[in-house]
Amino acid sequence: MRRLLLLCMITVSVFILIELFQRYSKESWEFEKEFQMNLGDAVNSSTRCKPVNKILFLKTHKTGSSTVTNILNRYGDSRNLWFALPVVENAFHFFWPHPFLLRYVLAFGRQPNILCNHARYNKEPMHWLFPKETTRYVTILREPREHFECIFNFFKLQRYFDDLRNFSNPLEVFLHNPEFHLEKLNFNVTGPLNLLKNPMLFELGLDTEHQNDFAVVRNYIHFLQQEFDLVMLMEYFDESLVLLKRRFCWTIKDILYFKLNERRNKDKQNISKYSKERIQEWNFGDVLLYNVFNRTLWEMIRREGPGFFKDLELFRKAKETMTKACLREGNFLTRPYSGRFVKGYALKRNISSELDDTCNKMIMNEIPFVNHHRSKMVKLFQRIDSAKNRPNFSSL
Numbered sequence: 001m002r003r004l005l006l007l008c009m010i011t012v013s014v015f016i017l018i019e020l021f022q023r024y025s026k027e028s029w030e031f032e033k034e035f036q037m038n039l040g041d042a043v044n045s046s047t048r049c050k051p052v053n054k055i056l057f058l059k060t061h062k063t064g065s066s067t068v069t070n071i072l073n074r075y076g077d078s079r080n081l082w083f084a085l086p087v088v089e090n091a092f093h094f095f096w097p098h099p100f101l102l103r104y105v106l107a108f109g110r111q112p113n114i115l116c117n118h119a120r121y122n123k124e125p126m127h128w129l130f131p132k133e134t135t136r137y138v139t140i141l142r143e144p145r146e147h148f149e150c151i152f153n154f155f156k157l158q159r160y161f162d163d164l165r166n167f168s169n170p171l172e173v174f175l176h177n178p179e180f181h182l183e184k185l186n187f188n189v190t191g192p193l194n195l196l197k198n199p200m201l202f203e204l205g206l207d208t209e210h211q212n213d214f215a216v217v218r219n220y221i222h223f224l225q226q227e228f229d230l231v232m233l234m235e236y237f238d239e240s241l242v243l244l245k246r247r248f249c250w251t252i253k254d255i256l257y258f259k260l261n262e263r264r265n266k267d268k269q270n271i272s273k274y275s276k277e278r279i280q281e282w283n284f285g286d287v288l289l290y291n292v293f294n295r296t297l298w299e300m301i302r303r304e305g306p307g308f309f310k311d312l313e314l315f316r317k318a319k320e321t322m323t324k325a326c327l328r329e330g331n332f333l334t335r336p337y338s339g340r341f342v343k344g345y346a347l348k349r350n351i352s353s354e355l356d357d358t359c360n361k362m363i364m365n366e367i368p369f370v371n372h373h374r375s376k377m378v379k380l381f382q383r384i385d386s387a388k389n390r391p392n393f394s395s396l
Contacts (some may be wrong), residue, residue, distance in 0.1 A: 049249035053081055056130040057116040058139035060203045061195060062150040064234040065140050066261035066365060071241075072116040073369040074361050075254050081113035083373045084129065092370050093118035097194045099205065101125055108377060117366060121205035123227070132227075136248065140232040140240070141200055141293055144286040145276045149269055151199050154340070155192040160185065171269065175278035198285040206285070217285040221292055230300075231293040238319075242312045243300055252315050256322050258362050261336060262343045326351060326359035336365040 057072055059065040076083055085106045086094055094104040099122035105112075115130065130137075142150075149171065151157070158170035161181050167173045174181050182189075182196070194202055198211045204224055210216045224231075230247060232240035241255045271279075280287050301308055327345050334344030345363045364372075 051250055052136050052248035053079065053113050054130065054135040055114050055116070055248075056126060056135055056137050057114070058121050058137070058204065058228075059116060059118045060140060060142075060200055061118070061192075062147060062154055063140045063142040063200075064232075064237055064259070067237075067257050067259055068138075068140055068232065069116045069366050070260055070362065070364065070369070071255055071257055072114055073364070073366070073373075074358075075250070076114045077361070077369075077372070077376075082108070082110060082377075084112040084115035084117075085370060085374055085377070086117065089374070090371075092367050094120075096120055097191065097202070102129060105129065106374075108381075117370065120203055121227075123205070136229045137227055138230045138232065138244070139204065139228055140234060141290050142234040144200070144283050144290050145271065145279045147286070148199065148279045148283055149271050149275075150263065151192075151195045153267065153269055154263060155195070157192065157196060160193055172272065172275050175275055175282065178282055198283050198289075201285045201289055204289075211285050214284075217288060221289050224289075225292070225296070231296065233290075233294060233297055236297065238312060238315060239301060240297065242308060242315055243297070243304065245315075246304060246308065246311065247300075252311070252318050255315065256319055256362070258323070258327070258345060259343075260363070260365055264333070264341060264343060322359075322362070325355055326362065334365075336367065 053076075055072060057065075057068060059069055073083075075081075084094075086092065087104055087106045094100055094117065096118045097120055098104075100119040101122065102125045104119075111129065115126075119126075141147075152171050152174070158164040158167075158174070161170075161174070161184065163184065164170040164173055164181065178197070185193075189196075189208075194208065197208055198206070201211060201217070201220070202208060206217070206220045210220075230240075230244055232244070241257070244250070245252065245255050326347055328348050330346065332344045332346045333341045335341050347359050347363070351359055
């Protein structure tokens with residue numbers, strides 16, 4: 001009797017396990033089916049819209065823009081799109097901080113599809129090269145207080161001021177009286193020093209000399225609202241990318257990313273309440289700019305409806321999948337620019353052949369990508385120029 005009871009219990013347990021396995025397999029299959037439909041290139045929405053392939057991305061400093069540039073580089077490279085490239089070999093920006101000019105771009109006989117390296121906004125030449133009727137204009141902003149701390153410390157701006165070099169907290173000393181320190185500079189403001197006041201407004205084209213006039217700042221922000229189709233926010237990076245994906249008729253696969261060019265934790269400074277208040281006063285233009293486009297972003301997301309958040313969930317699951325497939329666990333450093341270490345990655349060994357190229361390109365910064373695009377262009381020109389214009393005698 002005891003054996004019979006034990007046999008019955010085992011049989012029931014087996015049936016329960018089979019049922020649970022079948023249910024799990026069905027749910028997993030359903031998720032995988034939905035995941036692949038959103039992740040892959042063949043998406044139902046492609047029959048209803050045409051992917052956007054002409055993009056001007058105004059790359060701003062220390063806002064997460066290197067990650068966006070990587071996404072655009074991979075997207076364009078996989079589709080053999082044409083990139084606007086700096087005219088100077090080995091350069092990776094368009095003579096920033098000078099306003100963008102057409103002569104800064106390498107001429108190659110046709111209009112480019114994508115601009116995604118550092119350039120300072122300049123309406124007329126940019127509109128000529130990337131007509132508004134056929135191009136989507138995109139940029140990215142960051143919360144102004146955190147952004148200014150990052151700008152000041154990443155570029156070590158205190159080194160330009162003799163009276164700031166010996167302080168343990170030069171940022172706070174500078175913020176106590178910015179005008180006083182700027183007046184003591186014995187040379188013209190150049191390079192990263194242009195980012196010492198309203199750095200985002202400066203990169204978007206408003207000269208520093210006009211930034212103390214509230215009416216001018218307000219009107220310029222209104223102008224930017226007309227110029228840019230999408231203004232992303234670093235604090236809502238995933239949301240911004242999903243919005244881009246939906247507005248540009250892209251796929252989840254197109255917007256996958258690994259964060260690039262992020263500072264090491266030890267290089268980040270926790271700023272005091274006093275410093276935050278002073279940054280808000282000093283950079284009131286950037287605060288106004290950010291607040292306007294923060295409201296705009298969430299209004300655009302609201303208009304997308306509940307499907308937006310389903311996409312967001314699938315996107316984050318896809319990111320997690322790619323991270324597990326590509327990256328080794330641990331803390332790694334890289335030095336994309338001379339003298340500055342930032343957080344980096346190490347790829348797993350024995351990555352599948354299908355993922356190897358994707359994983360490698362997801363951790364490439366803009367410099368090797370510029371060289372890669374330039375090399376592709378040169379090879380294409382060489383192939384075209386070497387073609388012989390001979391009649392086909394066999395058909396005569």
